[in-house]
Amino acid sequence: MTASASGAKGIVYLVGAGPGDPELITLKAARLLREAEVVVYDRLVGPGILELIGPSAERIYVGKERANHIMRQAEINALLVRRGLRGQRVVRLKGGDPLIFGRGGEEIEALAEAGVPFEVVPGVTAAAGCAAATAIPLTHRDHARTLVLVTGHTKDGEPELNWQALCQPGQTIVFYMGHKALDRLCARLIEHGLPGALPAALVENGTLPSQRAIRATLATIAAEVERATLQGPALLIVGEVVAFADLAHVAAAAGALHHAQELR
Amino acid sequence: MTASASGAKGIVYLVGAGPGDPELITLKAARLLREAEVVVYDRLVGPGILELIGPSAERIYVGKERANHIMRQAEINALLVRRGLRGQRVVRLKGGDPLIFGRGGEEIEALAEAGVPFEVVPGVTAAAGCAAATAIPLTHRDHARTLVLVTGHTKDGEPELNWQALCQPGQTIVFYMGHKALDRLCARLIEHGLPGALPAALVENGTLPSQRAIRATLATIAAEVERATLQGPALLIVGEVVAFADLAHVAAAAGALHHAQELR
Known part of the structure; x- marks a missing residue:
């Protein structure tokens, strides 16, 4: 007799793991991780967060590296459905928020x-x-x-970004991205009207002890990032507000020293 | 002898309280609330979250109602500075995230x-x-x-929104707003090129047991919301993705029934 035939009702929780720091997960996410029978997680979920999973839970890694997709989205969807129908209490754990560039919509x-x-x-x-x-x-x-908020990842066959709408004054733009496209991305933004002198910051491994950040301008940041040999998952923040980053005081705050070491 | 003269170093934590549900606060926010000597909070922070504050902490309400600002931003800034200089461990608790429409930048x-x-x-x-x-x-x-993400609140003397950039296909727009401007806002979006048939949802008291949500179109939502007499702080979500809301299944999920009752 399967669990579902016995009347047990499965459920799948699509859970945001937050930006990286395990303390930045929500109370609800922490509770669901403790209670889960199965946790399905990917590459953007760090080890500190996985420690919150209860000892008896099954863990399934479905990490998606760009060049080496361990499991395709359709297979992940099928896995979640299968475990839910089996009557299990499943947590699908995703970096950040499940519905902002997390492909949570497809799983739903x-x-x-x-x-x-x-x-x-x-x-x-x-x-x-x-x-x-x-x-x-x-x-x-x-x-x-x-x-x-924009995804900086582009694939063949996907629609082009609407550069004209992006390149407007009076807004902050955040690109969720890798490093590969950084120089091309900045060039397109300048080409479509944003000033080369506009402040820009790249933040790698944000909120983790390994965080590194570079502040420069749209015209210079790609070269600065290359010089600093950043390589992890990163976020690019573009806009006047980047000039407001108060690094001395962030650094002075207890426990936040590592956050600003390289931001200049 | 004051605390700061004794060498104790004050610190002010600008802390996001999340969208409303107390379980959607981060582990770090919950810890800082337990440890705080002073908590400065506003209207968007609900009673369930205030219960997380340690029993000996001083609580200071600086709620900002639109018509009745209890404390102006400059006074809040001065209060935070004063308590920090006094050597206290201060939590400035703000609804949602402190740096997204939270005026955290001004406090920083x-x-x-x-x-x-x-x-x-x-x-x-x-x-x-x-x-x-x-x-x-x-x-x-x-x-x-x-x-x-856009603030739907507009004040005299503030720059107009860039309607042309907003009214582009292929994106989701979320307005952080009250209800007052809803009809005018939708009219402007249609006027600047968005189709009247574009799906739109208004979510009031999101994530709280009192949550109510209305799904309609840009052309009809203002009238629907008025008919339903929604009044609390609300979010307007506009875009094709609104059509994907799967209400039956959200409702079926344990504990989520209230979420979708009025969403149709």
Whole structure:
């Protein structure tokens, strides 16, 4: 007799793991990790967060490296459906927030289609985490009344970004990205009208002890980042607000010293 | 002898309280609330979250109602500086995330200027909270590669929103707002090129047991919201992704029933 035949009802929680620091996970996410029977997680979820998982839970790694997709999205969807139908209490743990560049929508669709109950538990998205760790206000009543979050990853066949709409004054733009496209990305932004002197910051491994951050301008940041040999998952923040990062004081705050070491 | 004269070093933590549900606060925010000597909080922070504050802490309410500002921003800044200089361990608790429409930037500037150490602790922003509670994916690889967060509050003398940049296809727009401007806001979006048939959802008291949500279109939502007499702080989500909200299954998930009752 399977669990579901016995009447036990499975459920899949799509849970945001936050920006990296295990203390930046929500109370609800921590509770669900303790209670889960199965945790399905990917590459952006760090070891400190995995320690919150209960000792008896099954752990399934479905990490997606760009060049080496361990499991395709369709297989992940099928896995979640299968475990939910089996009557299990599943946590699908995703870096940041599940519905902001997390492809949570596709997992929801698959679960709904299969009739598997689910619930989404939001998380601190990387933009908020990296901004906090560098004291960059993402909005500012004089400088940025709009905050635009964009994926910097582009694949063949996907629609081009709307560069004209992106390249407007009075807003902050945050790109969720790797490093590969940085020089091309900055060139396109300048080409479409943003000033080369506009402040820009790249934050790598934001909120983790390994965080590194570089502040420069749109025209210079790609070269600065290359010189500093940053390589991890990164966020690019572009806009006047980047000039407001108060690094001396962030550094002075207890426990935050590592946050600002390289931000200059 | 004051605390600061004795060598004790004050610190001000700007802490995001998340979207409303007390379980959606971060582990770090919960710890800092337990340890704080003073907690300065405003209207968007609910009673469940205030219960996390340690019993001996002083609580200072600086709630800002639109019509009745109890304390102006400059006074809040001065209060934080004063308590920090006095050597106290202060938590400045703000709804959502401190650096996304939280005016945290202004508080950081004041603290930095006065030489008071500070640290920013990010929170789950209202957009992520409301999206999770209604299962609306904010980004979608086919429908929305860009997510735009905008404040719907406008004051005399503040710059107009860039309507042309906002009214682009292929993105999701989230307005942090009250209800007052809803009809005018939707009219401007249609006027600047968004289709009247574009799906839109208004979420009131998102993630709280009192959550109510209305799904309609840009052309009809203001009337629907008026008919439903919604009145609390609300978020407006506009874009193709709103059509993906899977309400039946959200409702089926344990504990999430209230989330979708009125979303239709």
